[in-house]
Amino acid sequence: MPEEEILTVKNLSFSYDGKSLAISNITLGIPKGKKTVILGPNGAGKSTLFLHFNGVLRPDSGEVFYEGKKISYDASSLTYLRKNVALVLQNPDDQIFSATVEEDVAFGPLNLSLPREEVESRVEEALSWVGMENLRKRATQQLSFGQRKRVALAGALAMKPKVLIMDEPTAGLDYEMVHELLELSDELNYRGVTVVISTHDVETTYEWADEVRVLNSGNLVFSGKPEEFFEQGELLHDLGLMPPLAFQLNQQLHWRMGRPERPFPKNIVELSQKFFPVDIHGIGRIRVVCVDRAESLEAEKRSDGEPSPFHMRSGVYGAKARRRANEGRVDAHYRYHALDHGLLLASLGQDFVLYTDSSLYPLVEARVKALEEETGLHIELTRQ
């Protein structure tokens, strides 16, 4: 059964100057509830495609569909579309208009004529997602680039969109912020938001995306799963791309040792297990502590005492847990890649404490289960 597409373009062509085509007769779909990467070099037409998804640009020819309905460009349809499809532009300065952070985040919800209480609550929630709640009164021109990126993202999240599109979201960000952004995208996706990002980064594409669409000079050159794309050596060569390191190592393992290529390892845990398999029994466990449940934290305190012997083997996962760690209310060593570190340490026979929001527990469970299915590694998961 074909996947349901939330956004679709059919035979889309567009030119800015009426001569050269920025997008040339492309047909593609964005699957609902998935994480999709639009991969391509500069000038491939990624940003132009995004502006079509949001109804800012009208195609010269072809059609754009949202939830199966063709976009008509009247005011009420566009309002409906932009309420559900939020676009975060590459340069945050392009989309921050207001004098203060909270005013800027409120800009979209206020344009929807929502009641003040609802706007207030959305602003608070969106700022808390991106960890900017302490800077809500700050003037926008006094923010660093990373903070501006967060504000731009909060402005999109405040719309409570069904589809979140981010144009080159990781460009110009430091490692921590990139990781935080991708983890936040995972969390949003888990909560039902379809996430679409554009990037040139093959590593991010391979590790993060469920689906990939590859554009080159305004043409769609590939549509499918990331691992299927990286298997196409000739196409990669034509595009001047190198496969991700994990993919290449796995390929070498297959060629040199005759090990099966599938399932493709996508992260350090899967890769390690494939290269250096450990006994599937008698390994460590991951203890999940829910930061939004007071009794859960209390239980953790009682069992650990002070100082926590688990400090070097603990981490935070998700926006709420990270916020608690930043506030000093949770004593955790790993602020980034905590789940990967936890799985890695557990596979080495050590216990790990993972602080997260209780609503994210099923996501952690799904990750552990997926790892077991792919590698046979059984890691015990307990919840407090």
Next chain:
Amino acid sequence: MHEFAIDKLCQNSPFRDLPPLGKLILSLVLITSTLFASSPLVPLVVFFIGTALFFASTKFHAPRIYILAYLDALLVILVGALIIALLTPGGPIWNGSLGPVSLVITREGANLSILVFTRAVACFSVLLFFASSTSIPHLFIALRQVRLPAHLSELAVLVYRYAFLLLEQVELMVTAARCRLGFHDTRSSLRTMSTIAACVFGRSMDFAERAEYALYCRNFQGNFPLLNPPRKLTIWWLLFPTVIFIFMLFVASQTRVWMVI
């Protein structure tokens, strides 16, 4: 950067949330009252009020740029006052010469120059208070209350926002040009600055186009709604400056003949 320091000052001022129009009226009343005075007493009172408000607004941490601006203005005012003192006819109180030019300061000239000097310094201190406590976007949005067209106020807010971005661009371009010896002599400096100016103009067009896209992306409906609009002008903000104005007029009338010299 200095422009950011000034903006930061407005955002952090304890008077930030007072009605911008109220602050504007109070400032205008204080400035205008100095014009009705023929003795320096009223300007001096206004100077002390303005300075006290300015220091309270900055919590006694005025940035250096403010002090420099103040001293700069003081120098210009001083030169102007000196010229007035030298050019006003009347009874001489001091004679001197500067080479072939003879200089005479008259009693009337001295009094007038002192009056002008104190007025200017007083007005400047009031302006400093206003500038340090009221951000431009707040002021323009507040001006809607007195029927300033919404388009003008929104345009002003956008111009204000993008002015900072363009300033950032200029700063980057100047640094980049300096790295490539763009300012190694006067001629190259002039050429570099003109190139940068042209380039910034081009960038501003680019900004405008991208800003338009971004506005549409965020469901722009033709006006800028505000989550926390500045407080509206109340009757107290009309009564309070009126009382001050009447008091100043009374003081001015009682000290009409009060001269320094």
